Amino acid sequence: xxxxxxxxxxxxxxxxxxxxxxxxxxxxxxxxxxxxxxxxxxxxxxxxxxxxxxxxxxxxxxxxxxxxxxxxxxxxxxxxxxxxxxxxxxxxxxxxxxxxxxxxxxxxxxxxxxxxxxxxxxxxxxxxxxxxxxxxxxxxxxxxxxxxxxxxxxxxxxxxxxxxxxxxxxxxxxxxxxxxxxxxxxxxxxxxxxxxxxxxxxxxxxxxxxxxxxxxxxxxxxxxxxxxxxxxxxxxxxxxxx
Numbered sequence: 001x002x003x004x005x006x007x008x009x010x011x012x013x014x015x016x017x018x019x020x021x022x023x024x025x026x027x028x029x030x031x032x033x034x035x036x037x038x039x040x041x042x043x044x045x046x047x048x049x050x051x052x053x054x055x056x057x058x059x060x061x062x063x064x065x066x067x068x069x070x071x072x073x074x075x076x077x078x079x080x081x082x083x084x085x086x087x088x089x090x091x092x093x094x095x096x097x098x099x100x101x102x103x104x105x106x107x108x109x110x111x112x113x114x115x116x117x118x119x120x121x122x123x124x125x126x127x128x129x130x131x132x133x134x135x136x137x138x139x140x141x142x143x144x145x146x147x148x149x150x151x152x153x154x155x156x157x158x159x160x161x162x163x164x165x166x167x168x169x170x171x172x173x174x175x176x177x178x179x180x181x182x183x184x185x186x187x188x189x190x191x192x193x194x195x196x197x198x199x200x201x202x203x204x205x206x207x208x209x210x211x212x213x214x215x216x217x218x219x220x221x222x223x224x225x226x227x228x229x230x231x232x233x234x235x236x237x238x239x240x241x242x
Contacts, residue, residue: 001043003213003221006144007166008047010039013178013220014116015065018170019043020144020163025053027143029161029170030060030217031068031081035120040069051077056142058134059083060151060172061158062090063192064125065117066217071126082140084150085133087157093127109183134159151206153199154190160206168213169206169226174199175233177219187214187222187229188236200237203230 001009008019010032017032017040026049028040044050054077057070062083073079083091117123134140136150136159149160151174161170173190181191193199206214207230214222214229222229 002047003168003215004166007163007168007213008043009215009221010043011036012116014113014180014218015120016215016217016219017066017068018215019047020142020146020166021047021049022143022165024143025049025055027146028054028057028073028079029146029215030066030172031057031070031073033065033068033117033120033122034072034124034126035068035122037069037072054079056140057081058140058142058146058148058161058170059087059091060161060170060174060217061155062087062092062094063155063173064127065122066172067091067125067127071128074128074130080132081128081130082132082134083128084148084157084159085135086152087155088131088133090155090157091128091131093125109179110181113180149205149209151199151202153195153197153202154193156194158199158202160209162209162211164211166213167211168215169209169211170215171206172217174202174206174216175214175229176216177214177222180218185219186236187232189233189240190216190218196237200234203233206230
């Protein structure tokens with residue numbers, strides 16, 4: 001799906017990854033599930049590109065439903081994978097702590113999420129053998145001119161990836177626009193979060209980007225602005241706490 005010139009999505013509202021394209025090549029943000037590799041190739045072809053144009057994968061964090069085809073690209077095509085230093089061990093298959101599921105869990109969205117994950121190879125996670133680490137504030141010389149924003153909370157090394165060139169910020173699981181466990185739509189806190197309060201605190205940095213497009217790993221793309229998305233996430237968090 002082309003969202004705007006130079007910006008494309010693969011996957012769907014259950015699990016998504018993104019492509020940033022310019023005359024230097026392609027940057028992939030998150031790698032979905034292993035089965036999204038075919039979707040990646042199809043989207044590249046639709047854009048008139050190939051896998052040889054990919055310069056890097058940037059992972060918003062090290063959870064398995066974002067690692068997808070990253071190791072395959074690294075192993076078969078030499079594409080480096082970037083991840084925050086605090087999530088490097090997780091991306092290599094390290095232990096993940098207990099997390100918060102949130103309230104209002106409903107059976108059908110859970111079934112849909114896990115069924116989709118199975119169809120897309122989610123039971124066969126391939127962890128990264130090698131990673132390159134990034135920190136808050138890093139500006140990477142890659143297509144889309146991505147800037148790394150530290151967003152600790154969902155995981156210690158969660159990040160957002162801001163592309164001023166594309167007026168977009170890729171947020172991973174810093175928030176969601178469709179809760180995979182409840183089916184609720186709209187900007188809200190993501191489930192499976194290590195430290196929910198820290199995740200809310202991190203949203204200040206997201207609002208400061210003033211990006212029009214807010215692009216989560218789960219849910220539909222949001223083009224109502226980062227500040228409004230953050231306001232709605234905090235509003236939803238407050239409502240669920242009552």
